[in-house]
Amino acid sequence: MSRGNLQFTIYNLQLDKEMKKTIFLFLFLIFGFTCNPVEAADFSSYYKTIYEFDANGNSFITQEISLVNESPGLFVSEYTLSLNGSSIDKIQAYDSFGPLNVTKTVKDDTTLIKLNFNEKVVGKNKILSFILKYQTKDLAQKKGNLWEISIPKLGKSDDISTYLVVLKVPLSFGKPSYINPKPDKEEKTADFYEISFNKEKLTSMGVLATFGKWQTFSFTLEYELKNEGLDTAVGEISLPPDTVFQDVYYDLLSPLPENVKMDKNGNWIASYLVPAKYKLTIKTRGRVNVFASAKKDFPRQKENLDLFIKEDRFWEISNEKIKNIAKNLKTPREIYEFTIKTLSYDKSLINEKVVRKGAVLAIENPNRCLCSEFTDLFIALCRSLDIPARELEGFAYSDNPKIASLKDQDLLHSWPEYFDREKGDWVSVDPTFEKTSGLDYFNSFDMNHFVFVIHGDSSFVPYPAGSYKENVFKKQVNVSFGEDFSIERQPDYSILRLSPQKLFSLKSSPVNIKIKNNSGYAQYKQSFFLDKPPYFPYEFYFEVLPPFSISEIKSTIKPKENFFDYSLVSLLSFNNQKIEFEQKVISLGLRAGVISGIFVSIMIIMILKSIKSKDKPLT
Numbered sequence: 001m002s003r004g005n006l007q008f009t010i011y012n013l014q015l016d017k018e019m020k021k022t023i024f025l026f027l028f029l030i031f032g033f034t035c036n037p038v039e040a041a042d043f044s045s046y047y048k049t050i051y052e053f054d055a056n057g058n059s060f061i062t063q064e065i066s067l068v069n070e071s072p073g074l075f076v077s078e079y080t081l082s083l084n085g086s087s088i089d090k091i092q093a094y095d096s097f098g099p100l101n102v103t104k105t106v107k108d109d110t111t112l113i114k115l116n117f118n119e120k121v122v123g124k125n126k127i128l129s130f131i132l133k134y135q136t137k138d139l140a141q142k143k144g145n146l147w148e149i150s151i152p153k154l155g156k157s158d159d160i161s162t163y164l165v166v167l168k169v170p171l172s173f174g175k176p177s178y179i180n181p182k183p184d185k186e187e188k189t190a191d192f193y194e195i196s197f198n199k200e201k202l203t204s205m206g207v208l209a210t211f212g213k214w215q216t217f218s219f220t221l222e223y224e225l226k227n228e229g230l231d232t233a234v235g236e237i238s239l240p241p242d243t244v245f246q247d248v249y250y251d252l253l254s255p256l257p258e259n260v261k262m263d264k265n266g267n268w269i270a271s272y273l274v275p276a277k278y279k280l281t282i283k284t285r286g287r288v289n290v291f292a293s294a295k296k297d298f299p300r301q302k303e304n305l306d307l308f309i310k311e312d313r314f315w316e317i318s319n320e321k322i323k324n325i326a327k328n329l330k331t332p333r334e335i336y337e338f339t340i341k342t343l344s345y346d347k348s349l350i351n352e353k354v355v356r357k358g359a360v361l362a363i364e365n366p367n368r369c370l371c372s373e374f375t376d377l378f379i380a381l382c383r384s385l386d387i388p389a390r391e392l393e394g395f396a397y398s399d400n401p402k403i404a405s406l407k408d409q410d411l412l413h414s415w416p417e418y419f420d421r422e423k424g425d426w427v428s429v430d431p432t433f434e435k436t437s438g439l440d441y442f443n444s445f446d447m448n449h450f451v452f453v454i455h456g457d458s459s460f461v462p463y464p465a466g467s468y469k470e471n472v473f474k475k476q477v478n479v480s481f482g483e484d485f486s487i488e489r490q491p492d493y494s495i496l497r498l499s500p501q502k503l504f505s506l507k508s509s510p511v512n513i514k515i516k517n518n519s520g521y522a523q524y525k526q527s528f529f530l531d532k533p534p535y536f537p538y539e540f541y542f543e544v545l546p547p548f549s550i551s552e553i554k555s556t557i558k559p560k561e562n563f564f565d566y567s568l569v570s571l572l573s574f575n576n577q578k579i580e581f582e583q584k585v586i587s588l589g590l591r592a593g594v595i596s597g598i599f600v601s602i603m604i605i606m607i608l609k610s611i612k613s614k615d616k617p618l619t
Contacts, residue, residue: 042071044161051151052168052192057140063132068125068161075120076128081113088113088134095119095130143397144481146212146447147173153206153438163199165207168192173211177292180208180444205438208446214289215447217395218482223282223468227274234258234271237282238462240394240452241268241546242522244294245428249487250520250547252285260549265390265456266301268546286520287482290447294425299524299543305419308388312459314358314376317384321363326384332418332429335381336442339431343369343377347402350411356460371432375414376459378431388419392428393464394452395479402436410466410477415449450479491526491575492518496550502584503568505561511535513553513572513581517545529573534558561589 046066053059067076081088088111093100097118105112113134121128140149151165169176169192176186176193185196197207225235240248243266257270274280311317329335344367354370359380362373375391382389396413415430428449430441452464466477497514517523523545532538535555545551559568565587572579 042069042074043076044068044070046162047160048162048164048166050166050168051139051149053140053149053170053173055170055172057137057142057147059136059139061134061136064129065132066127066129068127069121069123070125072124073122075122077117077120079115079117079130079132081111081115081132081134083111083113083136087111087138088136090133090135092133093130095128100130143215145214145216145484146177146210149207149209149211151202151207153202160199163202165197165202167195167207167209169195169209169211174213176209176211177213178208178210178444178446180439180441180446181205182443205440208439210292210447214291216482216484217288217290217397217450217479218286219288219395219450219477219479220283220285221465221478222284222476223465224279224470225272225274225282225468226279226470227276230276232273232275235274235280236269236271236462237468238453238464239268239270239284239547240286240288240450240465241266241454242298243451243454244298244300244426245291245449246451247289247291247295247487248286248521248547249288249485250284250286252283253520253548254283255280256548258550260546262544262546263462264301264303264307265454267453267462269462270548287485288450289485289487290450292445292447297524300425305388307457308390308419309383309386310457311383312457314356314372314459315380315383316358316360317380319360319380322359322380322384325363326381329381329385332382332387332389332420332427333442335378335385335387336429336431338381339374339378340435342366343374343431343435345369345371345374345402345432345436371414374431374435375416378416378418378429379459382416382418390417390426390454390456391415391459392417392449392451392454395450395477396430396433397448397479397481398433398437400433400437403433409473410475412452412464412466412477413449487521489521489523490519491523491577493574493577493579494518495572495579495581498581498583500583502586503557503559505559505585505587505589507588508556508558511555511557511583513555514550515553515572517547517549517551520547522546526574528553530555531570534560534568535570559585561587563587563589563593565590 045068048064050062051059052062069075088104091102091104091113093102093115095118100118101116103114105114115130115132117128117130119128139151140147149167149169151167171188171191171193173193176195179186179195181197181201183195184198184201185194187194193211195209219240221240223237225237227233227235239250239253239260241262242248253270255272257272260268260270263269272280272282316322325338329338343362346368349368349370356372357365357369357376359376362369362377379389379391391414393412393414396415413432415428415432417426417428419425420427428445430445430449433439434441453462455461469476493515495513496516499512500509503509515528524543526542526545528540528542530538530553534557537555540553542551553572566585568583568585570581570583572581
């Protein structure tokens with residue numbers, strides 16, 4: 001969130017003329033920064049800030065403020081609002097006597113608003129109450145399909161007795177899909193979603209809320225497969241797959257692969273035949289919808305969780321340093337907090353030759369880490385405690401200036417998942433994003449993470465898009481916010497190969513039918529049917545068919561005998577659609593009849609000859 005600082009200052013609390021000292025009270029609301037200690041022993045304060053948004057994202061802010069004087073002889077004469085990175089318009093302020101005199105000063109990227117009060121409330125327990133209203137435009141932004149609202153955190157706040165923030169978000173923004181931190185109250189009215197937060201929630205972090213069903217990204221990816229051998233070889237690339245949190249649609253994949261298969265981690269692996277001494281360039285273009293919550297109907301693979309607790313190259317769970325740290329940790333939450341507390345993100349490393357360190361080197365060099373070190377350490381510690389964990393690698397959108405970003409290079413992001421045995425599902429977390437933003441990425445997850453590959457049984461293969469190139473500086477990955485779309489998974493299959501083409505009547509023969517998914521998206525829970533009879537088995541079920549994939553149907557057939565050769569026309573049925581295919585049946589009965597006829601004819605001829613030889617007179 002690139003809003004800069006939001007800083008309010010109450011100052012110039014002046015003494016009565018008989019008193020000879022000046023007391024200053026500072027209230028800071030700062031997003032992403034820590035302010036100096038507050039000096040406010042002589043006043044307590046009560047704040048209620050209402051952020052009301054219209055359908056265009058404009059925000060109308062109302063601050064209801066009360067200052068309670070804890071010491072006699074003091075009063076507040078002025079109030080100053082200092083706002084960095086935002087433009088403020090239509091400022092209004094009132095106290096109990098009416099409108100206040102307001103002055104606005106803009107310097108560089110900072111706007112100063114000064115209020116002069118009409119009344120001077122003097123005396124212990126006396127209360128000065130006033131209202132400040134203004135408008136700004138950059139608290140709500142439309143990003144892709146989602147509206148995103150960011151509210152800064154409350155800084156040093158010992159002087160604040162009560163602080164309440166209320167968001168009034170129009171229903172046209174869509175349903176709340178991600179709110180960080182969890183609000184104290186959330187309700188739907190006739191016109192708004194009203195979401196409330198108290199002081200405790202805003203002291204530790206700001207508010208980030210998104211509204212809408214899903215986030216859409218458009219992407220173009222390029223791959224290079226080079227065969228330096230003397231024979232044609234098979235090369236493989238990993239395509240961004242569907243996951244429980246994302247749906248991927250491919251508008252283009254050129255050239256088309258020989259096949260696309262799903263590995264045991266859920267990756268989509270496309271295979272190509274690459275001629276000798278040839279570099280094959282593969283281009284793909286598509287869209288992805290990323291969801292805040294898991295898809296209920298997404299088929300879960302039967303996973304061997306033992307794969308996700310074993311040691312691997314960057315997850316050195318048998319190392320003594322990792323084992324000693326793990327002894328003092330028990331849960332994924334404790335591991336997550338240790339990772340954030342121990343490691344520091346060093347953005348400058350991205351300008352150097354990036355070398356993945358792994359968990360052990362991350363511990364040994366905790367101040368020079370990137371996202372891969374945060375991920376590797378979390379995974380290694382989880383696995384050391386027999387908690388299944390794995391890495392996701394792909395694209396993650398952030399406008400946080402603390403996160404490295406290279407527009408001209410393929411800079412991907414990695415984050416971990418752990419398996420929650422009670423829920424029976426994987427949970428995504430992002431210690432890097434929490435370290436750099438201050439937002440909670442353990443209890444809630446956003447829709448800005450687009451998975452390219454899943455690393456489970458291996459810490460580094462398959463390689464993600466952006467890795468298949470000779471020139472490391474060549475850009476192969478382009479991802480941007482896309483337009484809203486929904487996938488209508490209309491089946492589009494064809495029979496790619498049928499064997500055998502010829503059958504024999506009355507003989508059981510194995511039949512192999514290769515079907516191709518011609519669509520650019522995966523098909524799920526698909527049933528296919530052959531004619532019954534003569535095929536057995538005649539019903540086939542596939543949990544998932546990746547885009548452009550080839551699957552096999554294996555059956556047997558025993559064609560009937562018609563005593564002549566004929567063409568057997570059969571149907572492959574699916575989703576109220578049918579594909580007709582034809583096989584030639586060679587009649588064994590016909591041939592047996594012909595052979596029998598020939599044999600009988602020969603026998604008759606031989607018998608007739610024998611009879612004639614007996615009837616011939618002797619000489």
